[in-house]
Amino acid sequence: MSDGQAATRRVVLAARAYIDGILAGDRAMLARAITLVESANASHEAVAQEVLLAILPHSGRSLRVGISGAPGVGKSTFIESFGRQILEAGHRVAVLAVDPTSPRTGGSVLGDKTRMTRLAQDARAFIRPSPTVGSLGGVTRRTRESMLLCEAAGFDVILVETVGVGQSETAVAGMVDFFLVLLLASAGDELQGIKRGILELADLVAINKADTEAPAVVGRALADYRNAMRILSGVEAAHITRVMQCSGLSGAGLPEIWQAILDARDRDPNAFEARRTRQMVDWLWSTVESTLIASLHDAPGVAAVRDAVEADVRAGRLTPTLAARRVLDAYHHDRGRA
């Protein structure tokens, strides 16, 4: 069954069917479970959480790598080559994506199998487009849950793409073991749309399409970014984030990048585990806080006062502190507690 057919089938199975299928490594059941997890339907959520709880002890046995790059940097070609190389090393690779801007119809450009054809056709790989939930918080949560499902289904390398829109890099960096940023050498920073802050999230920066650029241009880009990373790393870094060159098209530099990822993990296994545990606890509290804040913004009482209160603040008629009190009063009144 193709993923498309699974997605259109609206029948929700019993939790046991998903659990057994995932633990047996059944890709079709994995796809259906991810569809279930992505569902905005509240009645599906109970089954989804039951499935997740059951597979949780079987999750985690993977290396999670985030890959970020602006459109045009060659991400799909890179992931296809990189993925195939990782498969040849004996792994099973899942490719997920975080793209909160993807429209509800048509799906996301990320995780588009037509752009990673050979990888998509390999039975040892699993590619999934970004969930189309609409909010970054929703997409983040579902991608995290999908990652657990993929791991329980036996995928031991998870690549998570992000296109670099909004805060998605921060979200992806918070759910992976290693965050790779792809850049171009000659486009000039102005054309690359490098978002502020993305370089400081990177565990490694790779200058792509190095085989088609003039060596002098690549050399200058390497020097520039190495300098920038040295400055950014400052006193907090035990080491400075490396800058390497590669070609997603020819495969040059990809073995070195993979080795750098393995080295980072093996250098300090305790730190690796501690980072994962911290990410799980962060996930807990960020879910608590975002759910609570969403319930406030969705409250009818708050919606009723929002525009007037903001207008008063903009016009200088009301201090933000007093305005905040009005909003909170409206929220708590809604919830039955004056």
Add this chain to the structure above:
Amino acid sequence: MSDGQAATRRVVLAARAYIDGILAGDRAMLARAITLVESANASHEAVAQEVLLAILPHSGRSLRVGISGAPGVGKSTFIESFGRQILEAGHRVAVLAVDPTSPRTGGSVLGDKTRMTRLAQDARAFIRPSPTVGSLGGVTRRTRESMLLCEAAGFDVILVETVGVGQSETAVAGMVDFFLVLLLASAGDELQGIKRGILELADLVAINKADTEAPAVVGRALADYRNAMRILSGVEAAHITRVMQCSGLSGAGLPEIWQAILDARDRDPNAFEARRTRQMVDWLWSTVESTLIASLHDAPGVAAVRDAVEADVRAGRLTPTLAARRVLDAYHHDRGRA
């Protein structure tokens, strides 16, 4: 009356007394009003908010400049020279500080008048240490409110210091018109404790103590940081953040820095106003959200389940999503709504 005497006087006056004093430019009443605003006493808050609401129409007529630098960069000397230069240009300068780590007894190192002696003695200047509320959110709010009070009292340049601990730069950048970062040339980034992200908040970077460093060292630092700022600015910047050199001790470079600040404001007055309005609305919603989240973390029901829930998540016994639900159930149960 000295600020120290005002701080020890626990009598809270009627709102009218503070309002009249502030609008008359009475520095002693300004100091007392700020003490009132900083008070954690709930009964004081009603008076404080009444005062703030009344002076709000008289606030905002200033240039707000944030100044950040690691310990040792020479911030106090810089602010003293810079402040005196701004006074000579005909302004009245207030110096505030954001330092959530300052201990309750002994006060903050920032805004320490013993380190800015000549400025502190000038009747046209007003220096205030950081509030010692304990949380960054609390300090941020009170500093914003104190800024409004200073403006209503006639201070038309407000300098807000931050020592660069935790998230205080982000907080200060969110309340000022212009954010200045001070650095040293020869200490090497490792010794400067440059926090990640601080460079991207800067509207201007100034390499201090340039008069005592070897010119070649200063030149190299200028080139390095200009390169880094070019890379960081990327495609989003209408312009690239400038890097200049100065000496807080001799005053060299300070007129140029002040002119750069004035130019930034005058380049686009609409953008300037729009930024301020956006900051006020952000203040509103960040207050709403932080108050709501604080009420959750303070709820007894949440405290009762917190450790057990976190332990389950760390041990992989509970998915973060289900764990979050438990926490929220405990919170809402507390508030009388199951």
